[in-house]
Amino acid sequence: MQAKINGNISFWYADIGGIPTPGGPLPGDMEADVAIVGAGYTGLWTAYYLKQADPSLRVVLLEKEFAGFGASGRNGGWLSGGFSWSREKYLAASSRQAVVSMQNAMAGTVDEVISVAERENIDADILRVDNLTVATNAAQWERVKAMYAEALEWDTPATKVELLDAKAARARINIHNIQGAKVVHGTARVQPAKLVRGLAEAVRRAGAEIYEQTTVTGIEKGRVTTDRGTVRAPIIIRATEGFTAGLPGQKRNWLPLNSAQIVTEPLSDALWEEIGWKGHELLGDAAHAYCYAQRTREGRITMGGRGVPYRFNSKTDVRGQTQQATIDQLHAILLRLLPQTRDLRIDHAWCGVLGVPRDWCTTVGFDQRSGMGWAGGYVGLGVSTSNLSGRTLCDLVLGRDTELVRLPWVNRAVRQWEPEPLRWLGVHSMYQLYNLADRREEGGLQHSSRLATLADKLTGH
Structure with a gap:
């Protein structure tokens, strides 16, 4: 759309x-x-x-x-x-x-x-809400559990974080193929x-x-x-x-790293009932390429992700305009997590940059x-x-x-x-490896793909 x-x-x-x-x-x-x-x-x-x-x-x-x-x-x-x-x-x-x-x-x-x-x-x-990081395959679920353990290891109060199994996570938001989720309390939209x-x-x-x-x-x-x-x-x-x-x-x-978002038309009450999301939680997933979403005041869904991650020679976007390919990628992520939204119109798309040392x-x-x-x-x-x-x-x-x-x-x-073209090659290689790693994990790999580990080593992530 x-x-x-x-x-x-x-x-x-x-x-x-x-x-x-x-x-x-x-x-x-x-x-x-x-x-x-x-x-x-x-x-x-x-x-x-x-x-x-x-x-x-x-x-x-x-x-x-x-x-x-x-x-x-x-x-x-x-x-x-x-x-x-x-x-x-x-x-x-x-x-x-x-x-x-x-x-x-x-x-x-x-x-x-x-x-x-x-x-x-x-x-x-x-609005004070929880932050939900969901897992939709076995490898992601292992990472979510590791995130939870790391938070506790670094003295995060047990009242601040919570681990949900598939049933409890689905009761929050009806994500397709959800395996579980980590909840961080005390956040806001x-x-x-x-x-x-x-x-x-x-x-x-x-x-x-x-x-x-x-x-x-x-x-x-x-x-x-x-x-x-x-x-x-x-x-x-x-x-x-x-x-x-x-x-x-x-x-x-x-480095100016690009991030893009789409937003849907407002959802009907019946569709919200099917999806859940009654707590208006901030929503992200445990994929290597990562996404971030929220339920807005007027009942829309925003979905964000990296799209085209970096423009050569540290160039930035033109007043928020983004590519159709990026819009399609974000729409695909939305449909993968929430296939109930397949008939929704996408009302707006934009991008911006964030700083990366x-x-x-x-x-x-x-x-x-x-x-x-x-x-x-x-x-x-x-x-x-x-x-x-x-x-x-x-x-x-x-x-x-x-x-x-x-x-x-x-x-x-x-x-x-590093100077160009090394910056461009490094960042784009990292995200290509992340995307490959995510596809392998979606295909049934039971542990985090080593391709993602290679991507992190490549860029110092």
């Missing part, structure tokens, strides 16, 4: 009446206490907490398009507080307790975001465009200045140059996440000597992690000695990605 791939950059903006009219650009040269490049979740949260901590600070945000143009307005709406990065990689330069503290801090972002939304009257369709636009308004009310339609052309100590003028500031925060590669000198820093582990940092800070590389967990980034950057900028600034993701040194 043909989807509307043009127009709004995501369904979430169509849901609120269309793409917002950008605000005014930088009016010319100016000075600030803090200049933030990028007005997505990361930049906005950082500005929000800085203004809460010190209202006298002049905080200026510079945005090429409009606040929430990137992944902040295009993501799957998972306020998960999750931790899917390698604990062992963080452990290599810290301690077990530090990694557990980071895990706990990430989990705490769910309550924090909800608290701010309530305080600032941000209506973002937030959001409408991401509503959240980022509401946060932008809260930041403006707090006194921060957001200049849109302003392209940053260079960042150096004490100065951000743009096509509209120069901002001089002793503190500069790079909050560009998946778009970081587009900045001068940042081409190999974080070379070791696939998120990072936040601040260099006091240069006054330069950064955060990102969320690898798909940005809705919640960006909030912790904002709070951590606030403490780092203000020189506070807090638990947050001592977490092991702070000031981690990560090597750059």
